Each structure stands twice: as C-alpha cells, then as structure tokens.
C-alpha cells in the first residue's frame with residue numbers, strides 16, 4: 470500500500486519506519502529544508518539518534534506530492550499547527566490517521582474534529598504508550614487505533630504487520646483523543662514532582678487521581694469511561710509520567726526549578742503538547758463546568774506563575790471526600 474506521512478518530527482519519523490517495516494511504500498513530508506537534505510543524503514534525522522531509515526521510505530518537501538501519492542495520510546504535525554498545514558488542502562477523498570495528542574487552543578477541538586472541519590469524512594486516531602525513540606529501536610509497543618466506525622479503526626489496525634508494534638482497535642474516538650491530550654498535561658505535573666524531589670507516593674497518587682479527571686471530562690464529551698483503563702488512558706499516563714523520554718515531563722521538572730515557561734520553551738526544537746493543551750483544558754473545564762483540580766493547578770503554575778509547592782499544598786488540603794475510582798464507573 471502507498472502511505473503518506475505528514476510531519477517529520479520524532480513521531481512521524483518513527484511511524485514511517487513502522488509502516489515501511491510493515492511492507493508499505495512511504496512518502497514522508499518534511500517541512501524544514503535542512504532536515505530534508507539530511508534525510509535525503511544520510512537517511513538520518515536529528516529528531517531520533519542512531520536511526521537509519523529503511524530504503525522503502527522517500528522524503529519530500531512538497532506536501533502536494535504527498536496528497537497525489539496516496540489517499541491515506543498519517544498526520545504527525547503537532548495539534549496547534551494542523552490547521553495551518555492542512556487548511557488550504559483538499560481533504561475530501563482522504564482518510565486521515567491522526568497521530569497527534571492535544572486540544573487545539575483556538576477552537577478547543579480534538580484532532581479528529583479539526584480534520585472533519587477541514588473536510589475529511591474518515592478520521593482514525595492512534596494513541597497509547599509509544600515513545601518514538603523506543604519504537605524506532607523496535608522495542609515491543611502496543612497502541613490503540615480508534616474511530617467512530619469500528620471498521621475504520623480495524624482497517625488501520627491491520628495496516629501494521631511487525632513483531633514490535635501491535636495495534637488494538639476501538640470505537641471510542643473521543644475517549645482515546647481525550648486520554649492522549651490530558652495525559653500530556655498530567656505528565657507536566659509528574660515532572661514537577663520529579664523536580665521537587667522524585668516523590669514516589671505523590672507520583673502514584675497523581676497517576677491514580679488523574680484517571681478521575683479523564684473520566685469526568687471524557688464522560689461529558691461522550692467518551693466511554695472504560696477507555697481510560699486502556700492503552701490510550703492509563704497506559705500512556707504511566708509511560709509519560711514515569712519515562713525519561715517525555716518532553717512534557719521534562720517541562721514540569723524545569724518548572725519545579727523555578728524557570729518560567731517562556732525560558733523553558735525558548736530553545737526547544739521539540740514540542741510539549743501539554744503546554745497549550747492545559748490552557749485549552751482550563752477553558753473547557755470552565756465551559757463545561759467540570760472539576761479538574763490537578764489539570765487546573767498545572768495551568769496556574771504555567772500561566773499564572775503559581776509556586777508548584779503551593780499548588781500541591783492546595784490540592785492536598787481540598788475538602789475531604791469519598792474515593793470514587795474509574796473501576797466504579799464501569
């Protein structure tokens with residue numbers, strides 16, 4: 470099968486390799502001229518060290534070439550840039566497989582909602598615990614492919630044929646996308662905990678209590694609560710809150726050291742989707758009147774320069790209540 474991958478950051482690059490290893494012809498759209506030259510000359514990228522991309526992948530700087538090459542487009546452009554990259558292109562006949570995780574700040578929409586607005590009828594989102602660096606090294610990884618129509622999710626699931634990247638299917642597109650977005654916000658909180666002292670008790674509490682925020686927000690938007698117990702929910706939450714590769718977690722560590730967000734992001738080439746997404750989540754929580762205490766505190770630390778220690782103290786001294794876990798919601 471011919472497949473176009475749009476976006477040559479770490480994830481688009483790693484996914485191009487998986488698709489090529491699955492036997493497909495891949496054309497990867499590369500925005501930056503310097504990176505395109507490096508890929509064409511050496512089949513290497515500065516986004517993933519020690520990876521030489523297989524011969525089955527070709528590279529282009531012309532997005533129109535990708536649109537002509539295939540009707541199956543994998544998107545790895547970060548959420549806040551989807552509209553500017555795809556906005557003037559005709560998506561009517563395309564199936565979009567979205568790989569990005571976040572909520573668009575200007576519209577408060579999920580990636581599949583943005584793509585539908587831009588004209589595609591068929592959108593599938595892949596999400597789950599999947600660091601690009603590990604996928605590139607063929608470390609066993611599992612994710613979920615979600616669509617409103619389960620047949621679409623299964624179609625994308627079955628595109629993958631390797632022994633290191635296993636895909637499950639789901640019909641809960643909302644739940645999978647909300648999970649992917651929210652876990653990036655919670656990963657910033659995890660980084661704050663690491664920066665303050667690497668407290669194990671607090672990290673475990675964070676991961677567990679975050680699932681309640683997933684359920685509260687997701688349910689209001691039409692998600693199935695059980696999805697948060699799966700790969701896109703708890704699975705991705707664990708990997709991003711505990712793994713050394715997470716860019717969102719790294720942002721949290723720097724916030725804990727007292728750095729301001731502008732300073733942290735200034736020289737970063739990589740994306741931390743949790744930063745704009747936590748602002749979108751803050752707006753959504755007000756609009757929908759949903760209680761998301763941890764996410765809101767992350768917003769206040771980033772955008773109101775609240776001291777993280779005070780944020781934690783306020784979370785710890787909230788009104789006492791009964792525990793309701795996600796299992797009780799199933």
Ligand SMILES: NC(=O)C1=CN([C@@H]2O[C@H](COP(=O)(O)OP(=O)(O)OC[C@H]3O[C@@H](n4cnc5c(N)ncnc54)[C@H](OP(=O)(O)O)[C@@H]3O)[C@@H](O)[C@H]2O)C=CC1
Pocket residue numbers: 476477478479480481499500501504516545546547548550553554568569570571599600601602738739740741742
């Ligand atoms: N990396 C990972 O392990 C995983 C990432 N994801 C998700 O994949 C998505 C892409 O992230 P990832 O590949 O990691 O990104 P990276 O941090 O590796 O790279 C940043 C990407 O953003 C692009 N970019 C920067 N500015 C713009 C702009 N103005 N317009 C268009 N593109 C721009 C860069 O393009 P350029 O190089 O041309 O500047 C590059 O492709 C995110 O939503 C992320 O959450 C999901 C699973 C795993």
Ligand SMILES: O=C(CO)COP(=O)(O)O
Pocket residue numbers: 570597598599600601653656705708709714715716717718740741742
């Ligand atoms: O989504 C990811 C792993 O599943 C990557 O997380 P970061 O964007 O925080 O690095």
